[in-house]
Amino acid sequence: MTKGWLETTGEGHMPDPLISLRNVTKTYGTGATQFQALKGVDLDIAAGDFVAVMGPSGSGKSTTMNILGCLDVPSAGEFLFRGIHVEALDRDQRALLRRKYLGFVFQGFNLLSRTSALENVELPLLYRGDEKKARRATAMAALEKVGLDQWWDHTPAELSGGQQQRVAIARAIVTQPDVLLADEPTGNLDSERSVEIMELLTDLNRASGITVLMVTHEPDMAAFARTVVHFKDGLVERIENQHRQGEEVAL
Amino acid sequence: MLGTTLILALRSIRRHLLRSFLTTLGIIIGVAAVVTMVTLGKATTAQVQKNISSLGSNILQIRPGQGFGRGGGGPPPPPLTDDYLRPIRQQITGVTAVAPAVQRSGTAIYAGANWSTSIYGTTNAYFTVQAWPLTAGRDFSPDEEQAGKAVCILGNTVLKNLFPGGDPNAAIGQRIRVADISCNVIGALSMRGQAGFGGDQDDVVLMPMKTVQRRLTGDDKLAAILVGVDQAYDTTQVQASLTSLLRQLRHLQPGQDDNFFIFDTKQISDTLSSTTTLLTRIVTAVAGISLVVGGIGIMNIMLVSVTERTREIGIRLAIGAVASEVLTQFLVEAVALSMLGGVIGLVVAQLAIGALSALGGLPFLFVPEINLLAFGISALIGVVFGYFPARRAAALNPIDALRHE
Numbered sequence: 193m194t195k196g197w198l199e200t201t202g203e204g205h206m207p208d209p210l211i212s213l214r215n216v217t218k219t220y221g222t223g224a225t226q227f228q229a230l231k232g233v234d235l236d237i238a239a240g241d242f243v244a245v246m247g248p249s250g251s252g253k254s255t256t257m258n259i260l261g262c263l264d265v266p267s268a269g270e271f272l273f274r275g276i277h278v279e280a281l282d283r284d285q286r287a288l289l290r291r292k293y294l295g296f297v298f299q300g301f302n303l304l305s306r307t308s309a310l311e312n313v314e315l316p317l318l319y320r321g322d323e324k325k326a327r328r329a330t331a332m333a334a335l336e337k338v339g340l341d342q343w344w345d346h347t348p349a350e351l352s353g354g355q356q357q358r359v360a361i362a363r364a365i366v367t368q369p370d371v372l373l374a375d376e377p378t379g380n381l382d383s384e385r386s387v388e389i390m391e392l393l394t395d396l397n398r399a400s401g402i403t404v405l406m407v408t409h410e411p412d413m414a415a416f417a418r419t420v421v422h423f424k425d426g427l428v429e430r431i432e433n434q435h436r437q438g439e440e441v442a443l
Numbered sequence: 444m445l446g447t448t449l450i451l452a453l454r455s456i457r458r459h460l461l462r463s464f465l466t467t468l469g470i471i472i473g474v475a476a477v478v479t480m481v482t483l484g485k486a487t488t489a490q491v492q493k494n495i496s497s498l499g500s501n502i503l504q505i506r507p508g509q510g511f512g513r514g515g516g517g518p519p520p521p522p523l524t525d526d527y528l529r530p531i532r533q534q535i536t537g538v539t540a541v542a543p544a545v546q547r548s549g550t551a552i553y554a555g556a557n558w559s560t561s562i563y564g565t566t567n568a569y570f571t572v573q574a575w576p577l578t579a580g581r582d583f584s585p586d587e588e589q590a591g592k593a594v595c596i597l598g599n600t601v602l603k604n605l606f607p608g609g610d611p612n613a614a615i616g617q618r619i620r621v622a623d624i625s626c627n628v629i630g631a632l633s634m635r636g637q638a639g640f641g642g643d644q645d646d647v648v649l650m651p652m653k654t655v656q657r658r659l660t661g662d663d664k665l666a667a668i669l670v671g672v673d674q675a676y677d678t679t680q681v682q683a684s685l686t687s688l689l690r691q692l693r694h695l696q697p698g699q700d701d702n703f704f705i706f707d708t709k710q711i712s713d714t715l716s717s718t719t720t721l722l723t724r725i726v727t728a729v730a731g732i733s734l735v736v737g738g739i740g741i742m743n744i745m746l747v748s749v750t751e752r753t754r755e756i757g758i759r760l761a762i763g764a765v766a767s768e769v770l771t772q773f774l775v776e777a778v779a780l781s782m783l784g785g786v787i788g789l790v791v792a793q794l795a796i797g798a799l800s801a802l803g804g805l806p807f808l809f810v811p812e813i814n815l816l817a818f819g820i821s822a823l824i825g826v827v828f829g830y831f832p833a834r835r836a837a838a839l840n841p842i843d844a845l846r847h848e
Contacts, residue, residue, distance in 0.1 A: 258842050263840065263841045263842050283766060287766070290762070291762070291764075292763070294763070298761075302758050304755060304758060306459070307454075315762055318451065319447065319759075319763055367763075
């Protein structure tokens with residue numbers, strides 16, 4: 193497989209906007225059961241932003257996230273990521289894009305069972321082809337960032353929900369991606385744990401400059417984001433920019 | 444990339460030991476059952492054929508009457524006598540030797556040991572017809588045959604039971620009592636083993652025909668005449684000329700039924716061979732069924748585990764694995780487990796064959812074709828059913844795979 197198209201984008205070069213959707217539509221099914229989930233979405237996301245995507249169920253926010261995560265493709269329209277036309281890529285090319293530039297955090301954690309925290313975090317590095325020693329060190333460093341380096345040899349069953357989600361975050365950031373996509377990352381956690389996770393994401397966004405895209409339906413969690421995108425009926429309803437909690441002092 | 448998938452596959456096997464074990468078990472059972480059954484079937488066939496050939500495949504046996512159990516009413520057929528021996532030997536082509544047989548049962552006694560056995564009265568021609576050499580001593584002298592002297596030659600079973608240690612040289616020259624005749628042991632027969640019908644051919648004492656007739660049966664009737672046929676001649680042709688000679692000797696008119704019958708040990712061996720061939724076929728069919736059953740077992744485990752692993756596939760795809768990498772991992776897993784199962788299955792089969800052969804007195808056989816075939820088919824089933832469901836899962840949108848419950 194040729195990787196040329198990946199290399200042309202160049203390291204460290206961050207186009208602005210990092211992500212842009214142009215008149216993106218997504219239609220599921222055919223004929224009578226046809227359902228248009230997205231009806232022409234336009235959205236620009238700048239590098240380093242922390243975006244919360246909100247909206248009632250069926251509003252198109254999950255579909256948008258799947259497209260932004262290169263897991264799904266638009267039915268029509270353009271999706272530019274780092275200047276690459278993602279809608280023109282095939283499955284494997286999108287997989288390589290995910291491998292290199294994207295990290296995922298899911299509501300249900302989605303760690304591999306019976307697999308230690310360290311090996312879970314190592315997984316993306318394995319697919320990237322890192323040597324064993326480098327892999328261990330990088331994965332360990334990522335676990336340290338989320339405060340779980342002491343727990344490296346525990347399997348998901350031996351970790352609490354909050355710890356599992358932190359392992360998932362470590363796995364998502366271990367490859368130092370441009371974008372971290374989080375699909376209701378606090379949906380399965382109590383409020384105290386949720387705040388911890390949000391603080392971790394905020395820290396990562398601020399310290400590493402990683403762009404965070406997060407779907408949530410809890411305004412408390414959305415309050416951590418700098419930009420909130422509201423979806424309704426398959427369209428972007430409004431975008432609000434907000435000062436983040438505790439950021440007033442810094443600005 | 445192969446190194447990575449190898450690591451991933453081995454990790455996955457290690458983490459799901461029970462699942463891996465069950466998959467492997469299906470293959471182990473399939474391979475072991477097929478190899479064991481087919482090999483034992485072949486060993487049985489080989490053994491039966493060996494027994495048949497030890498029976499002497501070119502002997503025609505003449506007995507009075509009309510065959511086993513037939514010819515109920517009417518006067519008993521005239522007996523066979525030793526008057527027939529000379530014409531048979533002289534007038535039939537393709538005959539190597541003609542031996543009379545008179546049979547009685549009796550007890551052989553020596554120094555407090557006694558053994559119930561069969562006593563055959565015959566001549567030296569018997570050794571030629573049966574192709575049965577002595578291990579020690581000598582055969583009957585012409586004088587002993589003519590005069591009906593009290594001498595005997597022991598079969599191996601009798602020898603072992605009368606003379607501890609079964610040393611033939613210790614027996615020769617000793618006097619033993621056989622059915623109340625005191626006789627001198629002059630020779631010992633080599634060991635022949637079980638007959639095709641299960642009887643022990645070595646459980647016999649041979650004496651000159653005249654001795655048995657005069658001192659035991661009290662008449663000049665023969666129980667049977669054994670005719671050895673030259674390998675170069677067709678036994679059915681010899682049998683036909685024997686029949687017409689005997690009809691003439693017994694003054695039978697055309698249209699009258701034979702009052703004797705001839706059976707051909709070759710016919711019997713042919714029948715037995717075809718029976719054992721049938722047996723082997725049945726065993727092979729049963730083995731084939733067990734392979735299919737084993738295969739379905741493998742299939743089930745593989746399908747269940749892929750359903751169970753669809754979420755895992757989703758995770759791997761989301762993280763950035765290319766579909767072909769996930770597939771290769773599953774393929775490597777399936778190959779590794781199938782090969783492991785196949786090898787263990789073959790080892791188990793050899794152990795089972797060893798144990799069962801020893802138990803059934805069969806020779807240990809190793810049939811390369813069946814080992815290869817069973818291994819190949821099981822491995823193929825394992826690989827195919829490990830691979831294709833995984834391919835379906837890897838073709839899913841990662842999001843759908845992740846949501847899979």
